[in-house]
Amino acid sequence: MASGAHLITFDKVWKSYGQGEARIHALAGVDLAIRRGEFVAIxxxxxxxxxxxxxIIGCLDTPTAGTYSFMGIDAGRLDRNRRAMLRNLYVGFVFQGYNLLARTTAAENVELPLIYRGVASRERRDLAMQALAQVGLVGREHHTPAELSGGQQQRVAIARAIVTRPTLLVADEPTGNLDTARTHEIMELLTKLNEELGLTITMVTHEADVAEYAKRTIRFVDGRVASDTAKLEVAQP
Amino acid sequence: MIWETVRLSLRSIRRNVLRSFLTLLGIVIGVAAVIAMLTIGSGTTEKVKADISKLGSNLLVVRSGRPAGPGGPGGLEQVVRPLAEKDLAALVAHLTGARAISPASQKQVRVIFGTESLTSGVTGTDSAYLDARDWKLVSGRPFSDSETRSGTGVCLIGETVRQQFFGAGDPEGEIIRVNRTSCKIVGLLEPKGYTGFGQDQDNVVLMPLHAYQRRIAGNRDIDSIYIAADDRTPTSELQPRVEDILRDARRITPDRESDFAIRDMTQIADAMASATATMTGMLGAVAGVSLLVGGIGIMNIMLVSVTERTREIGIRLAIGAHEKHILIQFLVEATVLSLLGGIIGILIGLALAGLASVTLTIPFAPSPAVILLAVGFSALIGMVFGFFPALRGARLDPIDALRHE
Structure with a gap:
């Protein structure tokens, strides 16, 4: 397959809502390709x-027309449960509002994706501890979200996203609720995960200084890719 | 996976203790009502059976007047010719297959001792009465034959009468006033408790028939004759013999109907027991309706729960939960919830039935089948009423669910 080298490929992807006159095109024929290991800001x-x-990248949604392929799989044509399986195996999610389960400890939140994978309880606990260590939250395993600061909650969410060792991390405004200092901490953490684990990251943001951390920036306007720029100062190894 | 889900649902139930409790309440009340009703009902049935067998097993009771038809006792159409001593004499002389034959006349009469008084069921009878009715004495002696014949003022009293007049003391030899006559207590009857209809079987005074007739009733009538069959003779065989002897003694020509009725207590026992059982079933069914209401409560709260946790469902779907995981999660939660309610309901129902069995002095008769049924039914209610909300949760679109505030 031509897209074999790419993790993600959009081939003339359309996403439309509504009927007739009121039809709106959220995506109007987008072509896009992202390689493994990239850190892309959208x-x-x-x-x-x-x-x-x-x-669509996170396999939560499907295109109305065109082809979305993820890891060479035509993910846009898969049914709900197959996409759920794909997400569980290869995609981690980080949201603006953290989206942790309330009144559930950090460790239990991190374990959640492993439950749906059928991992045994003891192994789950070990993997969750490792993930929490990776995001620098050792000693907070038994705190509930309410007992953690915003930055710490986002770290728990990141730990939950990486506990399955995904190929792709999808982050939707990951720093939208954080102050500047916390924003930089989280972005440094994401950068570290990208560089050390080779984790592919796609991140939606509207803050230019956050996008600065990414190595490539794709700008959307009116459902089309308006610009796609790689960071110049990054030296290729 | 299932065990995980059960743990998960227990945790979410624990997180909303008050709400879970209020939800459970419907099921708890429903199950408790059903269990209490059925347990008390079967206790009552047992009690009725026991009571009637206490009237004397294999007992025939003869009363004057035609058998009461559907019109009840008021349906008697002619002046009743009472039973008389010659009828009794004829039975004693000719009836075979009887263990005991005893006359009885009864009246509610005011009994007085010192400053205390009590309205009691006073029965005039003879010494065979205790045998016929299978009653026993705790202390003292029955009437002698000579006391019966001469109508001496002696009497046997029941436990209630003793407690009213003598407390825990020994009543023997004391003189009580019955109506306007006095009699000496010679024995104390064994306590028998209440009948299934709430009648105190221990509020009784027995005295010789002649004494009763002369001093209390003021006539020579016999209200009823108790005939206990011996072990070899079924009452169904005894009954026609009694009828023949009595028709003969009362000179009833073959073209006329008998002017007395013979009741077979065994048959009555069966009829009563089946009537109580029917009653129990109906009460149980009414209580069952409240279970349905409880089920609707579960559905309601599960819908609230699904809506409230839309975001949680979104998160779970996003990180890879399948539809069936969400469906099972909420289904298990509803089932665990209603099962919990069922178990609490069973405990409360049994406690209520236990309390009732103490206060009504009926046997405590919990039925394992009914309890199992209640457990199964409450689980079923959870599944049935939890299914629709669970399905709604499972069908949510993860993107919409995540956007939900």
Missing amino acids: MGPSGSGKSTAMN
């Missing part, structure tokens, strides 16, 4: 289609 004004693109 930017654009609201309504530009960046969130729709992210949902």
Whole structure:
């Protein structure tokens, strides 16, 4: 397959809502390719289609027309449960609002994706501890989200996203609820995961300084890719 | 996986203790009502059976007047010719297959001792009465034949009468006033408790028939004759013999109907027991309706729960939960919830039935079948009423669910 080298390929992807006159095109024929190990920021004004693109990338949504292929799989044509399986195996999610289960400890939150994978309880606990260590939250395993700061909650969410050792991390405004200092901490953590684990990251943001951490920035306007720029100062190894 | 889900649902139940409790309440009340009703009902059935066998097993009771038809006792159409001593004499002389034959006349009469008084069922009878009715004495002696013949003022009293007048003391030899006559207590009857209809079987005074007739009733009538069959003779065989002898003694020509009725207590026992059982079933069914209401409560709260946790469902779906995982999660939660309610309901129902069995002095008769049924039924209610909300949760779109505030 031609897209074999790419993790993610959009081939003339359309996403439309509504009927007739009222039909709106959130994505209007997007072509896009992302390789393994890339750290991509997706930017654009609201309504530009960046969130729709992210949902399709994360296998949460399917295109109306065109082909979305993920790891060489035609993910856009898979049914709900198969996409759920794909997400569970290869995709980790980090959201703006953290989206942790309330009144559930950090460790239990991190274990959650492993439950749906059928991992045994003891192994789950070990993997969760490792993931929490990777995000620098040792000693907070038994705290509930309410007992953690925003930055710490986002770290738990990142631990939950990486506990399955995914190929792709999808982050939707991961720093949107954080102050500047916390924002930089989280971005450094994501950078570290990208560089050390080779984790592919796609991140929606509207803050330029956050996008700075990424090595490539794709800008959406009116459902189309308006610009796609790689960071110049990154030296290729 | 299932065990994980059960643990998960227990945790979410624990997280909302108050709400879970209120949800459970419907099921708890429903199950408790059913269990209490059925347990008390079967206790009552047992009690009725025991009571009637206490009236004397294999007992025939003869009363004057035609058998009461559907119109009840008021349906008697002619002046009743009472039973008389010659009828009794004829039975004693000719009836075979009887263990005991005893006359009885009864009236509610005011009994007085010192400053205390009590309205008691006073029965005039003879010494065979205790045998016929299978009653026993705790202390003292029955009437002698000569006391019966001469109508001496002696009496046997029941436990209630003793407690009213003598407390824990020994009543023997004391003189009580019955109506306007006095009699000496010669024996104390064994306590028998209440009948299934709430009648105190221990509030009784027995005295010789002649004494009763002369001093209390003021006539020579006999209200009823108790005939206990011996071990070899079934009552169904004894009954026609009794009828023949009595028709003969009362000179009833073959073209006329008998002016007395013979009741077979065994048959009555069966009829009563089946009537109580029917009653129990109906009460149970009414209580069952409240279970249905409890089920609707579960559905309601599960819908609230699904809506409230839309975001959680979104997260779970996003990180790889299948539809069936979400469906099972909420289904298990509803089932665990209603099962929990069922178990609490069973405990409360049994406690209520236990309390009732103490206060009504009926046997405590919990039925394992009914309990198992209640457990199964409450689990079923959870599954049935939890299914629709669970399905709604499972069908959510992860993107919408994540956006839900």
